[in-house]
Amino acid sequence: MPNPARGKIEIAQDECKGCAVCTDACPPKVIQLSTTLNVQGYHPAQYLGDGCTGCGICFYVCPEPGAITVYKWQDEEVQPKQHRAA
Amino acid sequence: MYTIVQQRPDSIYDLFERKDGDQHVTHYCPGCGHGVIHKMIAECLDDLGVQDRTILVSPVGCSVFAYYYFDVGNVQAPHGRAPAVATGIKRSRPGSIVLSYQGDGDLAAIGGNEILHAANRGEDITVFFVNNAIYGMTGGQMAPTSLLGQKTTTSPFGRTLQNEGYPMRVCELLAALEAPVYLERTAIFDSKNNMRTRKAIRKAIQNQIDGLGFSLVEILSPCPTIWKMTPQDARKWLNENMIPYYKPGVYRDKTAPPTKSIVTLQAASGSSSAASEAGQTPATKVPADNAVEPSSPPPAPSRRTARKEVPLVEVPSLLGIRATERPGETSGSAALLGNYNERSRFFDSTVSPAPPRSEAGFFPSTVPEKYQNPQIKIAGFGGQGVLLLGEVLAESGMLSGYRVSWLPSYGPEMRGGTAHCHVRLSQHEIGSPLVSRPTILLSLNKPSLLKFLPEATPGALIIYNSSLIDEPPVRDDIETVPLSATEIAEKIGSPKVANMVMIGGLMARTHLLSKETVFAAIDALVKNQALIELNRRAIEAGMQAVLELEAVLQS
Ligand code: SF4
Numbered sequence: 001m002p003n004p005a006r007g008k009i010e011i012a013q014d015e016c017k018g019c020a021v022c023t024d025a026c027p028p029k030v031i032q033l034s035t036t037l038n039v040q041g042y043h044p045a046q047y048l049g050d051g052c053t054g055c056g057i058c059f060y061v062c063p064e065p066g067a068i069t070v071y072k073w074q075d076e077e078v079q080p081k082q083h084r085a086a
Numbered sequence: 087m088y089t090i091v092q093q094r095p096d097s098i099y100d101l102f103e104r105k106d107g108d109q110h111v112t113h114y115c116p117g118c119g120h121g122v123i124h125k126m127i128a129e130c131l132d133d134l135g136v137q138d139r140t141i142l143v144s145p146v147g148c149s150v151f152a153y154y155y156f157d158v159g160n161v162q163a164p165h166g167r168a169p170a171v172a173t174g175i176k177r178s179r180p181g182s183i184v185l186s187y188q189g190d191g192d193l194a195a196i197g198g199n200e201i202l203h204a205a206n207r208g209e210d211i212t213v214f215f216v217n218n219a220i221y222g223m224t225g226g227q228m229a230p231t232s233l234l235g236q237k238t239t240t241s242p243f244g245r246t247l248q249n250e251g252y253p254m255r256v257c258e259l260l261a262a263l264e265a266p267v268y269l270e271r272t273a274i275f276d277s278k279n280n281m282r283t284r285k286a287i288r289k290a291i292q293n294q295i296d297g298l299g300f301s302l303v304e305i306l307s308p309c310p311t312i313w314k315m316t317p318q319d320a321r322k323w324l325n326e327n328m329i330p331y332y333k334p335g336v337y338r339d340k341t342a343p344p345t346k347s348i349v350t351l352q353a354a355s356g357s358s359s360a361a362s363e364a365g366q367t368p369a370t371k372v373p374a375d376n377a378v379e380p381s382s383p384p385p386a387p388s389r390r391t392a393r394k395e396v397p398l399v400e401v402p403s404l405l406g407i408r409a410t411e412r413p414g415e416t417s418g419s420a421a422l423l424g425n426y427n428e429r430s431r432f433f434d435s436t437v438s439p440a441p442p443r444s445e446a447g448f449f450p451s452t453v454p455e456k457y458q459n460p461q462i463k464i465a466g467f468g469g470q471g472v473l474l475l476g477e478v479l480a481e482s483g484m485l486s487g488y489r490v491s492w493l494p495s496y497g498p499e500m501r502g503g504t505a506h507c508h509v510r511l512s513q514h515e516i517g518s519p520l521v522s523r524p525t526i527l528l529s530l531n532k533p534s535l536l537k538f539l540p541e542a543t544p545g546a547l548i549i550y551n552s553s554l555i556d557e558p559p560v561r562d563d564i565e566t567v568p569l570s571a572t573e574i575a576e577k578i579g580s581p582k583v584a585n586m587v588m589i590g591g592l593m594a595r596t597h598l599l600s601k602e603t604v605f606a607a608i609d610a611l612v613k614n615q616a617l618i619e620l621n622r623r624a625i626e627a628g629m630q631a632v633l634e635l636e637a638v639l640q641s
């Protein structure tokens with residue numbers, strides 16, 4: 001991939017309750033509710049696959065503690081796992 | 087290379103070993119603020135490296151199950167007593183980080199005494215006070231923090247000044263005490279405010295690590311379920327209604343190191359602006375420390391004057407009988423009492439209650455005898471509208487002239503696990519609203535069917551949501567009706583109206599309730615006009631589906 005998106009997210013489909021708070025909050029609007037139902041009977045949120053900036057906003061608005069994982073693109077030499085400054 | 091920047095905090099368990107419900111998810115409703123706050127607290131415990139010495143005291147309320155989620159030491163306190171329990175833990179284990187997590191019913195009502203004195207003693211604990219202006223777990227009763235005019239099950243015409251007084255502002259109240267070192271109010275509704283909340287949570291925990299004293303963060307939090315709103319509308323409502331009364335900001339900050347702000351340490355005398363000097367950026371400009379000005383009360387006569395105008399002997403007027411018509415009343419208090427005068431929702435409905443029925447032929451002749459005097463149990467996921475389904479049955483039963491009862495199951499379990507309720511429609515006076523042997527079971531998901539099928543009486547009618555239940559109930563002494571309620575609801579516009587599809591199915595099968603009374607009940611119970619329309623269509627579709635099924639079976 002020549003020009004990877006700055007970030008990406010993963011949403012655990014079975015942990016999502018389809019509240020759509022993340023889809024509203026995501027600035028580039030790259031999250032959408034799925035048309036299919038998950039085991040709980042909700043339409044889970046899904047990452048559209050491109051355009052995420054890794055800003056972490058969806059993580060901090062989502063009510064499920066484990067539903068969203070946010071990744072950021074880092075050049076190899078940069079040290080990973082830096083928590084956002086408040 | 088992609089690296090993880092945010093993920094499930096270590097201080098949150100991987101699996102939630104609850105008895106009921108899916109162990110991958112919290113029991114909180116979709117869009118509830120609790121989960122966000124849990125995540126932020128847990129992340130902070132990770133980052134500050136104190137997970138192994140943290141003890142969380144969980145309250146009574148929706149968040150009673152916090153101990154299923156936080157991988158820390160956990161103690162669960164009796165209602166309102168968390169600050170007292172936290173005091174005991176902290177004093178006996180001074181090296182631990184003790185967090186008290188409380189809702190507004192817990193902290194501001196029954197626990198008012200405990201929080202006041204723990205704060206006044208300056209206990210070295212951290213309190214997270216989640217304020218959603220209502221009792222969530224018990225189904226929406228008025229809390230000390232409910233807003234004026236806010237309708238709850240115990241203030242059905244809206245909270246009024248005379249009867250219940252002003253909503254209680256806890257931060258302001260505690261800011262009148264000398265001892266607390268840090269008091270801040272924040273909110274969960276958009277990313278900016280969430281991040282402020284996250285920062286306040288971190289500061290409040292850091293204060294305890296530094297041994298500074300009592301810290302409390304009041305967090306305004308959405309409760310979509312009990313407010314009867316979508317998660318989006320709940321966030322909007324919070325912003326528009328709670329924020330003006332409960333102003334976010336730092337109400338006390340005596341934590342700054344002396345080098346940075348010597349004034350803070352003298353701030354108890356009241357004049358300095360400690361928050362800004364301590365490097366805080368309050369959400370709104372609220373003077374820190376005990377110099378906080380109370381925000382302007384609603385334009386209403388003071389409680390004392392209002393009291394004078396409504397002598398206590400006139401209890402009926404307080405109960406809404408002839409409230410505004412008394413001569414000589416000032417317009418101010420008339421306005422205040424106005425809410426009481428609003429007639430109950432039953433009188434708004436387009437159908438007036440049926441006259442008392444005669445004993446013979448009590449149920450319409452179209453109702454087969456086996457369906458008369460039904461004892462109905464309704465069960466499904468919390469969030470599938472199980473309680474509303476029951477309410478609609480009871481209310482339309484009432485409009486049909488039956489004696490009715492509706493008993494919700496309540497408790498934190500029902501939020502994310504199986505919710506159920508009991509409805510009786512009866513010819514005779516109802517002794518107990520409890521249905522332990524249902525003659526009709528409406529089951530919206532698989533766990534609830536497995537749980538309640540054994541309770542059904544021989545010959546019982548089981549209508550089940552075949553969209554989410556792949557195996558039909560196995561028992562040869564019952565009648566079963568499969569109804570793909572979720573799929574039908576989805577076709578109409580939202581899986582949320584699956585509950586109404588079930589009602590339609592029940593109506594078509596039993597003829598217990600007419601479309602007219604059910605629609606009137608929906609008008610009375612559902613506030614949102616668009617939803618009323620959707621619900622009506624769902625009911626018709628449910629009736630249709632069962633009629634078609636019966637036609638197929640008969641041919
Ligand atoms: S990290 Fe930011 S850009 Fe990426 S999906 Fe979440 S909110 Fe959207």
Ligand code: SF4
Pocket residue numbers: 011015016017018019020021022023044045061062063064067068117
């Ligand atoms: S905010 Fe969380 S629970 Fe809600 S839709 Fe997004 S991922 Fe799902």
Ligand code: SF4
Pocket residue numbers: 113114115117118119120148218222223308309310311312501
């Ligand atoms: S009722 Fe639901 S939304 Fe309200 S506080 Fe409880 S879990 Fe949260």
